[in-house]
Amino acid sequence: MSTVGQKEVKEPLIRMMKRDSIPARTAWLIRIAAVILALIVCAFAIVAITKLDPFQVYVGIIDGAIGNSRRTWVTIRDILVLLGIAIALTPAFKMKFWNIGAEGQVLMGGLASAALMIYVGDKVPNWLLLITIFVASTVAGMVWGLIPAFFKSYFNTNETLFTLMMNYVAMQIITYCIVFWESPAGSNTVGVINAAKRAGWFPQILGSTYGLNVIMVLLLTVGMFLYLKYTKQGYEISVVGDSQNTARYAAINVKKVIIRTMVISGGICGLMGSIIVSGASHTISTSTAGGRGFTAIIVAWMSKFNPFAMILVSALLVFMQEGSIQIASQYGLNENASELITGIILFFLIGCEFFVNYKVEFRKKQKGVI
């Protein structure tokens, strides 16, 4: 990728050079340009399929995402979930621990809350039930994060494979539980849990069904920002992430940091599971996490582990997803249209990082082009 080995004989048309540093403003300009380009390409893709003009398509997307208060809240709800999981993944990835097991950690948290809603839903007051749910789901997620971290730190197992496989274990456990919780019998689904009494459901706060979701996820976001930036533990995470040897030299207990960080990461994922189950879906299935454990990885990376940037990235992704669902139903496309849009946006967002890190130069003669 660099200019090594380049002779005077023939200069390539395009050269790429690693940038030493880039002003933050330029970097953000490149990213904004990428978003705009992504939107244009999305529009052309939809136009190619629907034969409609882009303007109408965008009106449809905006209408689908925030067209009325219901849709706006659904969009906000889904942004919060994606954001929360990305927040959960941040400490692990900052430590270069490739936790791709968020899906499973979220599912285990969701499973714990569903179990409590089903078995103790009518026995305790709702506030006590909710607190129990938060604790239990966090613990469930912690356990799911602890297992791979333990093996990583003591046996140096590959955490990527380990966390990935834990996802499937979690899915199987849920499939197994659905057999017992099935409602109505024969549907192979759990149905709406406690539909009549709403036990274990988030109460209405600030006049909104999803008020508590907003408060909890925003607290997590601010908390994670402070934790990473201003605490000793947060500093240890970045040292271990940069170089484990340096960390050891600085007398940091690497094993302990790995385990502690993954317990935090898994715990927040588990808590997000309860926010999904108690605060939004009121049911449990293998699709409860719905791939968001993976999308959140991209959100975390894209945002350079800055929790506030994650708000923007997850908002953009969810906004386009909800919008394209509307486009799909309006113009008779299927759900793949929404995946197509997400794919295009991610392609540009990730692709633009190349231009942030590398400088592209054309052959000198045509320098005017740039």
Place this chain on the structure above:
Amino acid sequence: MKKAIGLFLVLTMSVSMMVGCGSKTSNDTAKSDTEASSTEESASTGGTSSDIKVGVIYIGDENEGYTEAHMKGIDEMKEALGLSDAQVVEKTNIPEDETCYDAAIDLAEQGCNIIFGNSFGFEDYMLQAAGEYPEIQFCHATGYQAAGSGLTNMHNYFTAVYQSRYVSGVVAGLKLNEMIEKGTITADQAKMGYVGAYPYAEVISGYTSFYLGVKSVCPSATMEVQYTNSWSNMSLEKETAEALIADGCVLISQHADTTGAATACEAKGVPMVGYNVDMTSTAPNSALTSASINWGPYYTYAVKSVIDGTAIDTDWSKGYESGADCITPLNEKAVAAGTADKVKEVEDALKAGTLNVFDTSTFTINGSSIEDLIKSDEANFGKYAAYVSDGFFHESVVSSAPSFDLKIDGIKELTAN
């Protein structure tokens, strides 16, 4: 420099294209917006068919037989009542989770007056939405909770599909008779295989009515049932059919959504009866017919009720008499001679109501009739007292979804469940 100019030209062109298109159609959007809002205003009052808006939530899309049948029904309704495309909002591939609730709410917010959902697992979510929008009618296929929900705007519907299964059974029975007469098999070897989805009442009711249809013309017939535990799994259904054939089954039928069994039967030269869709394209020499459902009559009835401002039945289940059930055209290449006449006779009897599929004199359970078992006061059978009277089991009367889940003599379930 040339390149820069070229790039600039391309950019300007694409921008001007976008702007051009944009200004042209912004009017259309505005128009459809006003249409939508006027619909919302008249949502609760009913009125003419031009005011109505219909929402539909499908588990699959046009590539999946069950949903395809529903879509045809919706199209039939659209045509019958003269609705425009804009008046019907269809959401496809909705999973059986909270997505269904979101979809129902979204349809309600778009101003739909009536919302249909076609999958069993949708019911809880539709109930939840129905509670929040009491002025909108919610109709759920294959469910059973509407009557007990206390909501006047929640309805269940299904068709008397056991009637089509019975008729398809008659076709299969005649084929067995032909094979016995030709000497291909003996009367004792008339064993059929049934590829079932799940061990639920809907499937049990279906295979029992099929079997009773067969038995009405071929008394020596027996049947084996093997479950796949999936509504739709092409390769598994094919393998299951192959296993049943290897086990000595000479005719195959199915209650699952794909043509997997048909593929296996065509390869082995075993006659088969399909479900939902005509399977002669997959098995041109083996498929006899398929038991099928026509959803059009219900959709037309329900939407018309909303237009007229009349109440919709909480539980709707009609069969041959309303055209909601049928079998697909007989495959003349495969069926036994005289099948068409016999089918017509049975269908006429079903339409006239003189033939009851679950006639209690035609089947026994462990050697006893269902009436005796109910009388014997055994706890397990007492619950059927509400269904059995006048010499037959009243299927789909108490609730629109099938409720016959008795294991009758002559049928053997291979899967232990």
